[in-house]
Amino acid sequence: RWPSLLKYYSHTDGVSWLEEYKARHNAGLEAQRIVASFSKRFFSEHVPCDGFSDIETLGCPSHFFEDELMCILNMEGRKGLTWKYYAKKILYFLRQQNILKNLKEYLQRPTDRQSFLEGAVLIDQYCNPLSDICLKSVQAQVDDITDKVRKVLRTKNPRHPSLASKAGEVPVPEVELQRQVLDAMNCVLYEQLKYKGNELDYYNSLNSYIHQVLIRRTGIPISLSVLYLTIARQLGVKLEPVNFPSHFLLRWCQGKEGSTDIFDYTYIDAFGKGKQLTVKECEYLIGHHVTEEFYGVVTSKEVLQRMVGNLLNLGKRESTDQSYQLLRDSLDLYLAMYPDNVQHLMLQARLYFHLGIWPEKVLDILQHIQALDPSQHGAVGYLVQHTLEHIERRKEEVGPEVKHRSDEKHKEVCFSIGLIMKHKRYGYNCVIYGWDPACMMGHEWIRNMNVHSLPHGPHQPFYNVLVEDGSCRYAAQENLEYNSEPREIPHPDIGRYFSEFTGIHYLANTELEIRYPEDLELTRATVQKIYSSGKE
Numbered sequence: 001r002w003p004s005l006l007k008y009y010s011h012t013d014g015v016s017w018l019e020e021y022k023a024r025h026n027a028g029l030e031a032q033r034i035v036a037s038f039s040k041r042f043f044s045e046h047v048p049c050d051g052f053s054d055i056e057t058l059g060c061p062s063h064f065f066e067d068e069l070m071c072i073l074n075m076e077g078r079k080g081l082t083w084k085y086y087a088k089k090i091l092y093f094l095r096q097q098n099i100l101k102n103l104k105e106y107l108q109r110p111t112d113r114q115s116f117l118e119g120a121v122l123i124d125q126y127c128n129p130l131s132d133i134c135l136k137s138v139q140a141q142v143d144d145i146t147d148k149v150r151k152v153l154r155t156k157n158p159r160h161p162s163l164a165s166k167a168g169e170v171p172v173p174e175v176e177l178q179r180q181v182l183d184a185m186n187c188v189l190y191e192q193l194k195y196k197g198n199e200l201d202y203y204n205s206l207n208s209y210i211h212q213v214l215i216r217r218t219g220i221p222i223s224l225s226v227l228y229l230t231i232a233r234q235l236g237v238k239l240e241p242v243n244f245p246s247h248f249l250l251r252w253c254q255g256k257e258g259s260t261d262i263f264d265y266t267y268i269d270a271f272g273k274g275k276q277l278t279v280k281e282c283e284y285l286i287g288h289h290v291t292e293e294f295y296g297v298v299t300s301k302e303v304l305q306r307m308v309g310n311l312l313n314l315g316k317r318e319s320t321d322q323s324y325q326l327l328r329d330s331l332d333l334y335l336a337m338y339p340d341n342v343q344h345l346m347l348q349a350r351l352y353f354h355l356g357i358w359p360e361k362v363l364d365i366l367q368h369i370q371a372l373d374p375s376q377h378g379a380v381g382y383l384v385q386h387t388l389e390h391i392e393r394r395k396e397e398v399g400p401e402v403k404h405r406s407d408e409k410h411k412e413v414c415f416s417i418g419l420i421m422k423h424k425r426y427g428y429n430c431v432i433y434g435w436d437p438a439c440m441m442g443h444e445w446i447r448n449m450n451v452h453s454l455p456h457g458p459h460q461p462f463y464n465v466l467v468e469d470g471s472c473r474y475a476a477q478e479n480l481e482y483n484s485e486p487r488e489i490p491h492p493d494i495g496r497y498f499s500e501f502t503g504i505h506y507l508a509n510t511e512l513e514i515r516y517p518e519d520l521e522l523t524r525a526t527v528q529k530i531y532s533s534g535k536e
Helices: 003-008 017-042 062-073 081-108 116-127 135-156 175-192 210-216 221-234 279-286 300-317 325-337 342-355 359-372 374-396 443-448 510-515 519-530
Strands: 240-242 249-253 265-269 275-277 420-423 429-436 462-467 472-476 480-482 498-501 506-508
Touching: 003 062, 017 062, 017 081, 017 510, 062 081, 081 116, 081 325, 081 498, 116 135, 116 210, 116 221, 116 300, 116 325, 135 175, 135 210, 135 221, 175 221, 210 221, 221 240, 221 249, 221 265, 221 300, 265 279, 275 279, 300 325, 325 342, 342 359, 342 374, 359 374, 420 472, 506 519
Parallel strands: none
Antiparallel strands: 240 249, 249 265, 265 275, 420 429, 420 480, 429 462, 462 472, 498 506
């Protein structure tokens, strides 16, 4: 009945299936009630930080609640788009809260019980909470690679200690035997399985996610190093992580264990097919001299800090992602590890302020910054003032603005909500989710977008459109035309405004229809007129 829930039961447990069914049924009803309420409550704003409070105090088993959300997300067809949109947001929140709890528990363990692989999986899970990523599955894939290494090792040295059943628990003592392991690893990873550093698409966030590294067999120095180090340790070779600038490395001791002499180590570049480097070659790798401290071993927490730091930098670069989701997720992770880091707290406050979301949380962050570092009072004061103004404006807002097409001032508006359009100049496909009888943007935007160069300038209808590349645009009527081959628009916010895709146009959901009550009829008439030549 529920294959996805089997993991929560043991074959030896005596289970009252009638009671389980009742609990699952009630959890399903509760999930549906909450999802249905979200569109009405949060249509006109981002789901606030306290918007999930009723979910945090669920009166039903969370795995049943999650299972119902998954059922909503997996509904077939092009209906239920609004339910899917909010079910996804709720599931995203629930899973991230759980992963954050697991990360904090991981960080509180003694360092010898903090697996580098588990840390990498936690980061991966937090940034991809809707993907099916678990440590057990990732570990099984790493074990599979380790078994392949053993097969190669067996052909070279049938009596190698790493072939023993408990290899990994007992370190391989001799350097020559360790070298045989590393040679076998390089053979399997880089020759047989074709793993390589992703030089062509280095700044792709997928390179940082360990499950994607295993699928795509490519990554950046730190993600490939975590994989390499894990396999080596399972075979009894203790490699250590080195936080080398610009290029993460591993080190392998050739002298007395625990030596502080950097020349007692060989350095391994997992990004460069496991190449073994001297101190001087490490400097050639990055093109400049570095001090001895950069050759030292780092903790698992410092490895995670660097992985999250990479994602943070990518999040700042991704200008096409208007929600800055990667930046937000990586900031959450960084502050889970270093909750009092003023620089990153300030970045988080500025980000939420820029996005116009969670003003109450912005004030909490700013208060925390002020307590940690009073010298920040200038920047804090500026943000506090403008955030309070934002909260006051929100209080003054009165109900949604309703736009009737029958109003005289709207007579020039030709297109309607839900139509699939094409931009004449830029060629992108989009769907209309709002309109104004004239351009409502400020003078600076009008100047920057060169609106006055259009034949009708700003004195023509303008449309809010969701574009297939994931962006939102504000387009002039004269630049839009009906799309001769309408198709679904893969935009993350499509469900916020529309409940269904008919195959030719979108149907506005209840909240959007309240704001444009006469558009649906016009959209249907337009579609009938344009696509009645048999395409429909």
